[in-house]
Amino acid sequence: MSITVNNITKSFGNQKALDNISFSINKGEIVGFLGPNGAGKSTLMKILTTYSLADEGEAKINEFDVVKDQKNVQKSVGYLPEHNPLYLDMYVKEYFGFNADVYKTDKKRITEVIEQTGLSSEAHKKIGQLSKGYRQRVGLAAALLHNPEVLILDEPTTGLDPNQLLDIRKLIKEIGKEKTILLSTHIMKEVEAVCDRVIVINKGALVADKKLKELRETEEQIIEVEFDYRVEEQLLQQLPNVATVKNTGGFIYDITFNTNKDMRPAVFDFAHDNKLKTLQLSRKNKNLESLFTELTQ
Numbered sequence: 001m002s003i004t005v006n007n008i009t010k011s012f013g014n015q016k017a018l019d020n021i022s023f024s025i026n027k028g029e030i031v032g033f034l035g036p037n038g039a040g041k042s043t044l045m046k047i048l049t050t051y052s053l054a055d056e057g058e059a060k061i062n063e064f065d066v067v068k069d070q071k072n073v074q075k076s077v078g079y080l081p082e083h084n085p086l087y088l089d090m091y092v093k094e095y096f097g098f099n100a101d102v103y104k105t106d107k108k109r110i111t112e113v114i115e116q117t118g119l120s121s122e123a124h125k126k127i128g129q130l131s132k133g134y135r136q137r138v139g140l141a142a143a144l145l146h147n148p149e150v151l152i153l154d155e156p157t158t159g160l161d162p163n164q165l166l167d168i169r170k171l172i173k174e175i176g177k178e179k180t181i182l183l184s185t186h187i188m189k190e191v192e193a194v195c196d197r198v199i200v201i202n203k204g205a206l207v208a209d210k211k212l213k214e215l216r217e218t219e220e221q222i223i224e225v226e227f228d229y230r231v232e233e234q235l236l237q238q239l240p241n242v243a244t245v246k247n248t249g250g251f252i253y254d255i256t257f258n259t260n261k262d263m264r265p266a267v268f269d270f271a272h273d274n275k276l277k278t279l280q281l282s283r284k285n286k287n288l289e290s291l292f293t294e295l296t297q
Ligand SMILES: Nc1ncnc2c1ncn2[C@@H]1O[C@H](COP(=O)(O)OP(=O)(O)OP(=O)(O)O)[C@@H](O)[C@H]1O
Pocket: 012, 015, 017, 035, 036, 037, 038, 039, 040, 041, 042, 043, 044, 082, 186
């Protein structure tokens, strides 16, 4: 296992920031750690990277205990903290040189990470002169410098413009081909774009741990249909697997089904059997964003 979290609990005063959290992450997975503000994401990430201690439970990175074997944990993990603290007066290369000295890393890695994170054109500049997207790249490069197997990224795309956001997501996905990644975010779309699996926490408790594929399969299906005539909603309720029926205006209906099976043919046959004409018929999947809202409400 690359990351193991066993019954971790952490309180600040009488507030429980983490309440008995457990999960494990296999080598090579890219996992989204999703939760609203104050859910406890950063707190757990600080515990995993040895910056903070849990009150109860245990956690391991690459089988090294985060309390008993801190040095090996720090060697195994690269961490991009929230707000990406950087020395703005340093030149990019100078900053990596400084980090390489602190972590006793081979300086050859500097050129490698500059290339890997697409920083070549900016490497001669001061960090303070860089755009936010490039500063994120510097943070990522610094986390990669000692070539760790596991990366822990705390909200790596917050505050980026849409283009920078896409670039950084692409870069993380690329890096994820070689590393295990746990990245925190508020945004379900980000998880969809980058991750294979999502762990959702809310108010310190784990509320979901699913592969994206599974989540998509459990989604409800909504069929939007327009007939040429009014239909009693009760009649539509008789279709198999119907959860709800809603008239959304005119002769248009949103029918929600609790099944993965494509229900468009059943709706089409229903219209035919009831001597109705189908003017339009489309399937909409309940999006993952609304699923997140439900889980964290
Ligand atoms: N050092 C601290 N002292 C007191 N309370 C803290 C401390 N660190 C975190 N907390 C509290 O613990 C809870 C969890 O905070 P945490 O920063 O882990 O949430 P988060 O999910 O990372 O939120 P965000 O998405 O806003 O960054 C919050 O209520 C926060 O105020």
